[in-house]
Amino acid sequence: MIYSVPAALDSNDALELFGRTRERTGRLVAPLRPEDQMLQSMEDASPVKWHLAHTTWFFEEFILKPHVSGYVSPDDRFAFLFNSYYTQAGPRHARDRRGMVSRPDCAEVAGYRAHVDAAMEELLSATDDGAIAGLVELGCHHEMQHQELLVTDLLHGLSFNPLLPTYRDPEPLPVTSEVPLTFTRHDGGLTQVGHDGVGFAYDCEGPRHQIFAHPFEIADRPVTNRDWIAFMEDGGYDDARHWFMEGHAVAAREGWEHPLYWWEQDGVWWTFTLRGPQPVALDAPVVHVSYYEADAYARWAGSWMKGGARLPTEVEHEFAFRDHPIEGNFLDNEQLRPMPGSGVWGDVWEWTSSPFTPYPGFRPPEGALGEYNGKFMVNQMVLRGGSCATPREQMRTTYRTFFYPHQRWQMMGLRLAKDIA
Known part of the structure; x- marks a missing residue:
């Protein structure tokens, strides 16, 4: 298995984890302007907007589409734009060109997230399937990985701006003494x-x-x-x-x-x-x-x-x-x-x-x-x-x-x- 959950989450736990994870991502993005979310400074890094959409696609692709009869995506083209490297999930946009995708814009990506969030909450409120709860746990940990990538990719992108902009307000570090190496x-x-x-x-x-x-x-x-x-x-x-x-x-x-x-x-x-x-x-x-x-x-x-x-x-x-x-x-x-x-x-x-x-x-x-x-x-x-x-x-x-x-x-x-x- 890609994950191991002998004591599997129940649907209530999975729903709580899903909400907590998605809310953390929202807090990370809150200080950003739409222009910040478009930065892609190198092939290894992705725009914030892409991280938001890709983590949403993950839940849609691996949970909603196979497990919710009649589920309809806001836009079927998102599967091409926001797949990363899952070749068995279909074709995908070139990694080094993610920063060229100005549309859907940030508001549309936020709408995509809201659409999938609502469908996930409805699913988890209506099922007690442990396999689905396990997939939700995997999806949340996948999003946590992208939360880390989101802030480090953003740092790399902002570092090229001669104005040296801040993401969070500056705070001085404490005055310290050298810690001996033992x-x-x-x-x-x-x-x-x-x-x-x-x-x-x-x-x-x-x-x-x-x-x-x-x-x-x-x-x-x-x-x-x-x-x-x-x-x-x-x-x-x-x-x-x-x-x-x-x-x-x-x-x-x-x-x-x-x-x-x-x-x-x-x-x-x-x-x-x-x-x-x-x-x-x-x-x-x-x-x-x-x-x-x-x-x-x-x-x-x-x-x-x-x-x-x-x-x-x-x-x-x-x-x-x-x-x-x-x-x-x-x-x-x-x-x-x-x-x-x-x-x-x-x-x-x-x-x-x-x-x-x-x-x-x-x-x-x-x-x-x-x-x-x-x-x-x-x-x-x-x-x-x-x-x-x-x-x-x-x-x-x-x-x-x-x-x-x-x-x-x-x-x-x-x-x-x-x-x-």
């Missing part, structure tokens, strides 16, 4: 990782399986901006010894000399955030760095740090933090940027050294929903831990997100690990 030892051994089948999970989080973890240490906090500036000042971006050859070539071609959205002004590093331009907070986790940069930093740190250093594997991350309560700086906190501190969850997704590949025994389900994760299991790397743009409700200790090693626009950071001889 490590916690884990003896490893034979362990089980992956989702245990209780509650919701994406298909790629299972099956649960046994694996051997060698003894390791993992840092008690992520790498901070203060740490990253030391790497920059030591010539880390130029020193090919610390880089994968491919990563160094990408960095040179793209002119990377610092994290995305940074610039230096009068000897002070600044960054663009969803709260506008702000001085880089030295003790906040570094963010908007690629896997290539994260790995280079870890190799650089390992060249002088006692015992060496590297990126953790995803197994080590899950092993080390499975018993830590999932509390931290998530989207719900509305900070919309990493905050100083030493927590485990939230703030930044943490790159691991693990490729996004199937767990032993993984089989994608049949049909279009089977395309959700399985088709992406190549050439991407796993990140763990959630970020300041991730809804808290979506997080689990087994949650695996994944991106290509060159990508930077998501809330991506890192944490160090060490081998133990």
Whole structure:
């Protein structure tokens, strides 16, 4: 299954989750003007308006059309415009041209959402079908993923405006002191990782399986901006010894000399955030760095740090933090940027050294929903831990997100690990 819900939601729970999820999306969009909703700054990013319509299409395509006799879409052409990558669901508009679709306009997309919301509420009020409730849960978690993409795509789009507009009112960060970098030892051994089948999970989080973890240490906090500036000042971006050859070539071609959205002004590093331009907070986790940069930093740190250093594997991350309560700086906190501190969850997704590949025994389900994760299991790397743009409700200790090693626009950071001889 693409999700596992042995204790399936009933229709009332599904209706409540649906309303809560859709309302959160509405709050995220409320500060925006129609022009903001049209921005598409690169192929990897999508306009806000498209996110609103695509998440609505998901409920329509996979729940309303197959389960509601006589359901009529406001416009059958929306299926072509707002499908993403589900080839079995039919043809779709080119991804890199989503920002060219000025019509339907924002008001029509809002009407589309209202139409589907009403049909979903009517369905869930009239059925006690557990399979439908499970699909609603999947659709809500899918929309939560797009809530995260919505704000990070918006940040990327706004960053190209010379006026440096704000999405939310600026708020100063607290004055902080440097948090020492310490490590916690884990003896490893034979362990089980992956989702245990209780509650919701994406298909790629299972099956649960046994694996051997060698003894390791993992840092008690992520790498901070203060740490990253030391790497920059030591010539880390130029020193090919610390880089994968491919990563160094990408960095040179793209002119990377610092994290995305940074610039230096009068000897002070600044960054663009969803709260506008702000001085880089030295003790906040570094963010908007690629896997290539994260790995280079870890190799650089390992060249002088006692015992060496590297990126953790995803197994080590899950092993080390499975018993830590999932509390931290998530989207719900509305900070919309990493905050100083030493927590485990939230703030930044943490790159691991693990490729996004199937767990032993993984089989994608049949049909279009089977395309959700399985088709992406190549050439991407796993990140763990959630970020300041991730809804808290979506997080689990087994949650695996994944991106290509060159990508930077998501809330991506890192944490160090060490081998133990």
